[in-house]
Amino acid sequence: MTNKKDYQISLRRYFVLLYLIIFLITSLFGMATIVFLKECLHVTGSFTLWLLIYSIVILILGALIMWFGSTHLTKPISDLNQSVKAISQGDFSRKIVRKSYPKDRATYHNEIDELSQNINQMAEDIKNADRHRSQFIANLSHELKTPISSLVGISDLLLTDSLEKDTRTELTTILQSESLRLSRLCDDILNLTKLENHLSPQLESVALDEQIRQALIMLTEKWKNKTIHLEFDSEAVMCQTDPDLTMQVWVNVIDNAIKYSSDQVFLNVDVKQATDKVLVTISDKGIGIAKENQRHIFEQFYQADQSHAQEGNGLGLAIVKKIIDSLNGSIHFESTPGQGSRFYITLPTNQ
Numbered sequence: 001m002t003n004k005k006d007y008q009i010s011l012r013r014y015f016v017l018l019y020l021i022i023f024l025i026t027s028l029f030g031m032a033t034i035v036f037l038k039e040c041l042h043v044t045g046s047f048t049l050w051l052l053i054y055s056i057v058i059l060i061l062g063a064l065i066m067w068f069g070s071t072h073l074t075k076p077i078s079d080l081n082q083s084v085k086a087i088s089q090g091d092f093s094r095k096i097v098r099k100s101y102p103k104d105r106a107t108y109h110n111e112i113d114e115l116s117q118n119i120n121q122m123a124e125d126i127k128n129a130d131r132h133r134s135q136f137i138a139n140l141s142h143e144l145k146t147p148i149s150s151l152v153g154i155s156d157l158l159l160t161d162s163l164e165k166d167t168r169t170e171l172t173t174i175l176q177s178e179s180l181r182l183s184r185l186c187d188d189i190l191n192l193t194k195l196e197n198h199l200s201p202q203l204e205s206v207a208l209d210e211q212i213r214q215a216l217i218m219l220t221e222k223w224k225n226k227t228i229h230l231e232f233d234s235e236a237v238m239c240q241t242d243p244d245l246t247m248q249v250w251v252n253v254i255d256n257a258i259k260y261s262s263d264q265v266f267l268n269v270d271v272k273q274a275t276d277k278v279l280v281t282i283s284d285k286g287i288g289i290a291k292e293n294q295r296h297i298f299e300q301f302y303q304a305d306q307s308h309a310q311e312g313n314g315l316g317l318a319i320v321k322k323i324i325d326s327l328n329g330s331i332h333f334e335s336t337p338g339q340g341s342r343f344y345i346t347l348p349t350n351q
């Protein structure tokens with residue numbers, strides 16, 4: 001490795017140096033003009049003294065102008081430099097404030113202002129992403145803690161020799177359901193991470209009505225302890241989409257419709273084709289969602305209804321929303337507490 005010396009040369013010095021060079025060239029040019037006037041044109045008079053005075057005044061004035069002018073340019077650059085350094089060290093609250101003149105009627109922008117604005121925006125984005133990441137980790141740790149501590153507790157109990165057969169079976173069932181919960185959580189987090197990394201959807205031709213039918217069969221099997229009154233009204237719909245992703249949408253939304261209903265589930269699924277999109281409506285007559293909770297249900301780990309908290313992890317609809325966004329579709333819903341919910345999902349038939 002070569003041991004190079006490192007000099008820091010301020011921009012201000014460059015400007016002054018540049019000015020001196022310009023000054024030197026114009027002075028030389030002035031002197032050449034005098035010589036030409038005297039020698040070639042034989043013009044008489046003392047130009048030299050005037051040229052000297054003129055040069056000194058210009059030199060001082062020019063250097064001062066250059067010095068203050070370059071300060072105007074280099075000061076914001078060094079402010080920017082400080083801020084970027086602070087941001088890179090994790091101080092995302094650092095803001096670059098450009099000088100403004102309160103009496104001015106208009107605002108003025110130059111490239112440095114634009115750069116400052118972009119850096120401020122970048123810091124804000126990083127700050128949000130950082131907050132989001134910390135929140136995600138906190139929520140995740142909380143979600144992991146419950147099943148893991150019950151797994152530890154139950155496996156301790158199972159080691160007890162004197163345990164009766166029935167108790168042992170009961171504990172093993174809980175152990176199994178908690179392990180499943182943990183595995184579901186891991187799957188959901190993997191899915192979310194994949195979606196957040198913007199992996200592009202794998203498009204193929206999918207018979208959506210058939211896919212929703214399969215999801216319904218799978219879920220009625222899963223929820224066979226409930227009585228499901230199903231109305232399935234579907235047109236044959238072919239869609240250019242990612243089958244793995246759309247399947248997750250149907251499974252999550254229909255699963256919720258059943259989960260948040262009493263033992264008597266009234267489920268209505270409607271699939272309609274419009275010109276270039278497919279509209280899927282999934283309605284239930286379950287517990288519904290309170291008005292104040294409605295705007296949060298697509299947030300990660302958000303659970304509006306704590307009585308069912310053990311049956312989910314609050315990631316299902318966050319995944320659904322991300323999938324639908326990545327497929328350029330839309331999702332919205334209406335819900336009345338005590339009467340039920342209706343989710344409207346739209347997907348383009350051709351991506």
Ligand code: ADP
Pocket residue numbers: 252256257260284286287288289297298302303304305309311312313314315316317318340341
């Ligand atoms: P979870 O795993 O808790 O079901 P989701 O992300 O799927 O999480 O849903 C977020 C929250 O939205 C749920 O905890 C629930 O309170 C509410 N929710 C979602 N779908 C319905 C529905 N069909 N009926 C009532 N509440 C619902």
